[in-house]
Amino acid sequence: xxxxxxxxxxxxxxxxxxxxxxxxxxxxxxxxxxxxxxxxxxxxxxxxxxxxxxxxxxxxxxxxxxxxxxxxxxxxxxxxxxxxxxxxxxxxxxxxxxxxxxxxxxxxxxxxxxxxxxxxxxxxxxxxxxxxxxxxxxxxxxxxxxxxxxxxxxxxxxxxxxxxxxxxxxxxxxxxxxxxxxxxxxxxxxxxxxxxxxxxxxxxxxxxxxxxxxxxxxxxxxxxxxxxxxxxxxxxxxxxxxxxxxxxxxxxxxxxxxxxxxxxxxxxxx
DNA sequence: AAAACTACCTGAGTGC
DNA sequence: TGCACTCAGGTAGTTT
Numbered sequence: 001x002x003x004x005x006x007x008x009x010x011x012x013x014x015x016x017x018x019x020x021x022x023x024x025x026x027x028x029x030x031x032x033x034x035x036x037x038x039x040x041x042x043x044x045x046x047x048x049x050x051x052x053x054x055x056x057x058x059x060x061x062x063x064x065x066x067x068x069x070x071x072x073x074x075x076x077x078x079x080x081x082x083x084x085x086x087x088x089x090x091x092x093x094x095x096x097x098x099x100x101x102x103x104x105x106x107x108x109x110x111x112x113x114x115x116x117x118x119x120x121x122x123x124x125x126x127x128x129x130x131x132x133x134x135x136x137x138x139x140x141x142x143x144x145x146x147x148x149x150x151x152x153x154x155x156x157x158x159x160x161x162x163x164x165x166x167x168x169x170x171x172x173x174x175x176x177x178x179x180x181x182x183x184x185x186x187x188x189x190x191x192x193x194x195x196x197x198x199x200x201x202x203x204x205x206x207x208x209x210x211x212x213x214x215x216x217x218x219x220x221x222x223x224x225x226x227x228x229x230x231x232x233x234x235x236x237x238x239x240x241x242x243x244x245x246x247x248x249x250x251x252x253x254x255x256x257x258x259x260x261x262x263x264x265x266x267x268x269x270x
Numbered sequence: 271a272a273a274a275c276t277a278c279c280t281g282a283g284t285g286c
Numbered sequence: 287t288g289c290a291c292t293c294a295g296g297t298a299g300t301t302t
Contacts, residue, residue: 002296034278034297057296074295075280090280109279111296126298153273162297170295258274260295 002072004134004167005210007057010078014103015052017080018061022048022098030092033110034073037093040116041068044095056130056166060121067121073111079104131165134203139165141197148188148196155191156184156262159203168203171238172210174263176202178237183269184255184262209234237263 002010025045031037047063054060059078061068072078083100093105093114105114117124132138147164148155156177159168168176177184179202182195191199213234236246240263241254250267 071296073279073297107279108281109295111279151272157273160296259276261293 002057002074002076003169003172003210004057004207005213007059007072008054008211010072011052011054011059014078014080017099017101018049018095018097018103019052020049022046023063023095024098025096027094027096028092029087029094030110033092033107034071034113035115037114038116040066041093041114044068044116055121055127056133056162058127066116066118069113069115069117069121069124069126070105071113071126073107073109073113075109076105076107076112079106129163131161131163134165134167134207139200139203141193141200144196144200145193148191151188153188154185154257155182155188155199156257158188159199160260165203167207170260171235172203172206174238174261175206175236177262178264178269179206181269183266184257184264186270237265239263 023044023046026042028037028042044063047065049061050064051062052059053062057071059068059070059072061070080101081104083096083102085102085104087094087104088106090108091104091106092110095103095105097103105112115126121127132143144165148158151158153161156173158164159176160170160173174184176199180195180198182191182199237252240252243252244250245252245265245268248265248267250265252263252265255262255264
């Protein structure tokens with residue numbers, strides 16, 4: 001369940017080991033990810049990784065001739081291993097680097113993807129219609145007010161819509177709505193401007209703080225093992241059904257929206 | 271056009 | 287101990 005902070009943490013952890021290095025070989029052992037891994041990925045041997053950036057939860061490996069577009073889905077992870085290291089169950093792809101190490105793509109549920117895009121990745125179908133990055137200046141109250149106007153969709157689903165803003169997954173949506181005192185079922189168009197402002201701040205804060213925590217607990221990605229879980233301990237409502245609200249002591253509730261659990265305080269969130 | 275629903279997948283957890 | 291079952295969740299694509 002990598003949310004945006006984990007993807008960013010992964011990017012920062014992996015970048016020093018791949019940017020500026022050449023790929024010497026690519027091994028694809030399991031092609032059946034969200035979409036089949038194209039043969040163009042196998043042919044990346046000899047390419048140099050010029051940059052590793054992120055757009056939404058997509059990792060973008062700029063290799064000069066194009067861009068590897070990677071998504072970790074629900075259960076994906078990247079790990080650097082010594083050359084020739086044992087393949088683990090669910091290791092699907094290995095990028096051999098000229099450092100002698102290998103970058104392994106691991107994804108038990110195979111919801112992730114590894115694609116190759118020639119030309120501008122910003123024009124790729126997966127990228128082109130995405131909303132602003134939550135930590136950018138483009139994501140602000142004026143923008144959100146404009147997008148929410150007249151919308152009857154629940155605010156929770158609205159903020160999880162990647163065409164509105166990227167990187168707000170199920171957990172952070174619950175957290176941000178709690179922090180801004182908005183009921184998850186409230187129609188997006190019926191949230192007052194001031195509270196949309198609070199929501200912008202809350203999303204920024206919760207994502208920003210998690211990225212910082214990821215930074216401080218950053219594994220070295222050479223001996224990565226297990227889940228970081230660096231936000232688990234600081235969740236305010238998510239997963240706390242039937243427990244006392246940390247603000248008012250009322251009982252935290254869980255409802256299901258679009259087949260996703262939403263946690264909220266019926267007293268603090270209206 | 272917008273909203274609702276479906277498919278994809280495996281590991282963890284639960285109940286019998 | 288083991289089987290059968292449910293749940294979790296990102297997101298593109300399809301249906302209503």
